[in-house]
Amino acid sequence: MNNKKRMVIIGATSAIAEHCARLWLQKQPADLTLLGRDAQRIERVATDLKVRSPQSEIRIVQAEFLDPEAINATVENIVQSGDVDVVLIAHGSLPEQADCQDDLKACREVLDINGVSPVLYAEAFAKQMAKTNYGTIALVGSVAGDRGRKSNYVYGAAKGLVTRYAQGLQHRFAGTGVKVVLIKPGPTDTPMTAHLKAKGAKLASVESVANQIVEGIEAGKPVIYVPGKWWLIMMIIRHLPAFVFNRIGI
Amino acid sequence: MKPVTSWGRLSADPHHVVVLNDPSKVKSLVCHGAHPGVAHGMGRSYGDVCLNSEGVLWVTTGLDHFIDLNDSTGRLVCEAGVLLRDIQRLVIPRGWILPVTPGTQLVTVGGAIANDVHGKNHHVLGSFGDHIQNLTLIRTDGEVIQCGPNKRADWFAATVGGVGLTGVITQAEIQLRRVSGPWLDTETVPYTNLDEFFQLADDSEAAWEHTVSWIDCITRGGGRGFFMRGNPTNVGDRTAPQSRKLIMPIVPPVSLVNWLSLRLFNMAYYHLKKWQTGRAITHYEPFFYPLDNLLEWNRIYGSKGFFQYQSVVPLEVGQDAVQAMLKEIARSGDGSFLAVLKTFGNRRSVGMLSFPQPGVTLALDFPNHGERTHKLFERLDAIVRDAKGRIYLAKDARMPTELFEAGYPRLAEFMKYRDPGISSGLSRRLMGS
Numbered sequence: 110m111n112n113k114k115r116m117v118i119i120g121a122t123s124a125i126a127e128h129c130a131r132l133w134l135q136k137q138p139a140d141l142t143l144l145g146r147d148a149q150r151i152e153r154v155a156t157d158l159k160v161r162s163p164q165s166e167i168r169i170v171q172a173e174f175l176d177p178e179a180i181n182a183t184v185e186n187i188v189q190s191g192d193v194d195v196v197l198i199a200h201g202s203l204p205e206q207a208d209c210q211d212d213l214k215a216c217r218e219v220l221d222i223n224g225v226s227p228v229l230y231a232e233a234f235a236k237q238m239a240k241t242n243y244g245t246i247a248l249v250g251s252v253a254g255d256r257g258r259k260s261n262y263v264y265g266a267a268k269g270l271v272t273r274y275a276q277g278l279q280h281r282f283a284g285t286g287v288k289v290v291l292i293k294p295g296p297t298d299t300p301m302t303a304h305l306k307a308k309g310a311k312l313a314s315v316e317s318v319a320n321q322i323v324e325g326i327e328a329g330k331p332v333i334y335v336p337g338k339w340w341l342i343m344m345i346i347r348h349l350p351a352f353v354f355n356r357i358g359i
Numbered sequence: 360m361k362p363v364t365s366w367g368r369l370s371a372d373p374h375h376v377v378v379l380n381d382p383s384k385v386k387s388l389v390c391h392g393a394h395p396g397v398a399h400g401m402g403r404s405y406g407d408v409c410l411n412s413e414g415v416l417w418v419t420t421g422l423d424h425f426i427d428l429n430d431s432t433g434r435l436v437c438e439a440g441v442l443l444r445d446i447q448r449l450v451i452p453r454g455w456i457l458p459v460t461p462g463t464q465l466v467t468v469g470g471a472i473a474n475d476v477h478g479k480n481h482h483v484l485g486s487f488g489d490h491i492q493n494l495t496l497i498r499t500d501g502e503v504i505q506c507g508p509n510k511r512a513d514w515f516a517a518t519v520g521g522v523g524l525t526g527v528i529t530q531a532e533i534q535l536r537r538v539s540g541p542w543l544d545t546e547t548v549p550y551t552n553l554d555e556f557f558q559l560a561d562d563s564e565a566a567w568e569h570t571v572s573w574i575d576c577i578t579r580g581g582g583r584g585f586f587m588r589g590n591p592t593n594v595g596d597r598t599a600p601q602s603r604k605l606i607m608p609i610v611p612p613v614s615l616v617n618w619l620s621l622r623l624f625n626m627a628y629y630h631l632k633k634w635q636t637g638r639a640i641t642h643y644e645p646f647f648y649p650l651d652n653l654l655e656w657n658r659i660y661g662s663k664g665f666f667q668y669q670s671v672v673p674l675e676v677g678q679d680a681v682q683a684m685l686k687e688i689a690r691s692g693d694g695s696f697l698a699v700l701k702t703f704g705n706r707r708s709v710g711m712l713s714f715p716q717p718g719v720t721l722a723l724d725f726p727n728h729g730e731r732t733h734k735l736f737e738r739l740d741a742i743v744r745d746a747k748g749r750i751y752l753a754k755d756a757r758m759p760t761e762l763f764e765a766g767y768p769r770l771a772e773f774m775k776y777r778d779p780g781i782s783s784g785l786s787r788r789l790m791g792s
Contacts, residue, residue, distance in 0.1 A: 153382070
């Protein structure tokens with residue numbers, strides 16, 4: 110047996126998650142399980158991490174994101190080989206809002222991949238962690254989940270689902286050995302936001318976002334806004350009265 | 360469309376930015392586009408070599424994955440968007456180091472190859488391209504070319520120093536060099552004139568791996584300075600210096616580098632640095648990359664940006680040419696704080712358009728004062744032309760075509776390897792397309 114920390118990343122090809130993994134392995138070798146849909150892309154991430162940290166144990170799991178039974182089996186399988194210290198649930202996709210309005214199928218997919226799927230994964234890990242009374246579940250939500258806005262409310266609704274879910278999970282595990290961390294990144298410079306960057310949007314660097322997430326998870330903070338300024342921005346947005354809010358094009 | 364600037368901040372023209380994140384998708388993104396593009400990494404080149412106004416930029420910083428590191432041979436394979444900083448931080452604790460690095464580590468591997476960058480140890484280890492064993496080039500017609508010093512060597516020679524015009528570099532294999540730790544045994548020696556500089560350079564080449572000098576090009580007509588030299592050393596474990604990062608928070612409306620500040624700065628720097636002469640044990644980061652902790656330092660030159668003028672002239676005429684350039688600069692009243700003088704080793708570069716050639720290289724920064732600055736450059740050009748020297752493409756934003764053609768005799772040979780789907784500000788300015 111080894112005494113390395115055991116980390117699991119769901120959606121390991123997400124740039125934010127990948128940079129968290131780089132930071133974790135930079136601190137110390139770990140036992141890391143990378144889960145994703147696209148085998149070739151996870152392989153690329155795993156190869157890179159292996160070069161960065163040859164002493165780490167890196168496993169790859171190719172898995173389904175939506176089927177509850179498959180999720181259950183996958184998570185059971187992961188947990189079977191030892192307790193998990195941290196699971197980071199990071200998968201998702203950022204759609205064009207217009208596509209969600211035009212096409213209900215696209216709308217459904219966005220809700221599933223950004224909302225339902227993370228919740229199912231978290232719930233599967235919660236079941237296991239409740240038994241051992243140990244572990245941290247970190248969920249990547251979004252500032253978009255704090256208030257519905259016309260520019261991305263379907264994505265925002267899915268992330269809002271994750272927010273409410275995380276609140277409930279925190280309530281359930283309050284006072285136990287299981288910690289639940291909800292991460293709310295603002296717009297970050299990743300492949301997911303490449304189309305925003307091309308239009309000239311100002312985005313936070315993924316390294317600094319990952320750094321704050323890793324520190325926040327270590328400190329066991331219940332909610333992490335990254336960069337921190339988004340806490341203030343979203344507090345204002347949440348409290349704007351409708352007659353003001355409805356006049357602004359955000 | 361998004362405004363993009365290079366390090367000199369001379370323009371902020373709109374570009375179609377296409378982000379390359381996945382090596383398996385690069386081909387489909389760069390092939391058969393309606394408009395020509397050019398690869399763009401960290402944008403640390405000073406002029407228009409990494410720009411393509413109103414055209415496409417393929418941003419490569421997402422290609423940032425390591426692929427293999429052989430701890431016993433020191434062969435590193437990585438994607439082209441990996442930063443030299445990340446390589447150094449990964450490999451130095453494991454007993455290896457990049458053999459050649461430029462004055463900033465915040466550049467990509469692809470950019471370092473395309474500009475065939477050099478460092479303080481050129482006389483010992485040549486330029487960056489000398490240590491590339493293999494690279495992958497994707498052409499805009501879909502062809503994928505693997506080349507290296509022993510494989511399709513003609514493509515390799517065109518691509519190293521080829522300023523991105525032969526295809527998009529996506530992957531490289533680098534031969535690292537053994538090192539015992541992150542420390543250097545360094546010495547700073549003051550000199551009072553160019554005679555002393557050349558004597559110091561001559562005396563140092565055999566025994567010192569790294570040599571470089573800061574030259575004061577203002578005081579008393581210019582010519583005094585500090586000669587810095589260093590060798591890797593094994594001093595066991597020590598605490599690395601805390602790198603405190605400072606950022607230049609704003610772009611001032613006018614350059615903070617001006618007639619008065621330059622005089623004060625040069626005087627202060629010279630006299631402060633005098634206290635630091637002699638031997639020291641120095642960490643590699645401040646020795647190799649003195650400005651990397653001063654983030655966005657290029658902003659001090661104000662909203663009009665700045666030029667860098669870096670030339671190399673043969674050693675036989677080197678002293679006269681450098682003296683003549685310093686004289687012109689002193690006469691112009693403009694001047695450069697970041698003036699660097701260094702001798703190159705007696706070796707031929709790998710690339711057809713590589714900059715380093717035997718001789719002495721002088722690098723200078725000038726705030727952009729429009730016509731006045733261009734007039735000064737014309738006088739400096741004349742000196743470089745007479746000395747049969749050349750100007751560094753990675754720094755250039757304005758050299759005349761005839762000086763480019765005279766300085767780069769392998770240009771005609773290079774043109775056969777150009778990718779017709781690639782065009783940059785520099786290629787249109789100097790090669791017509």
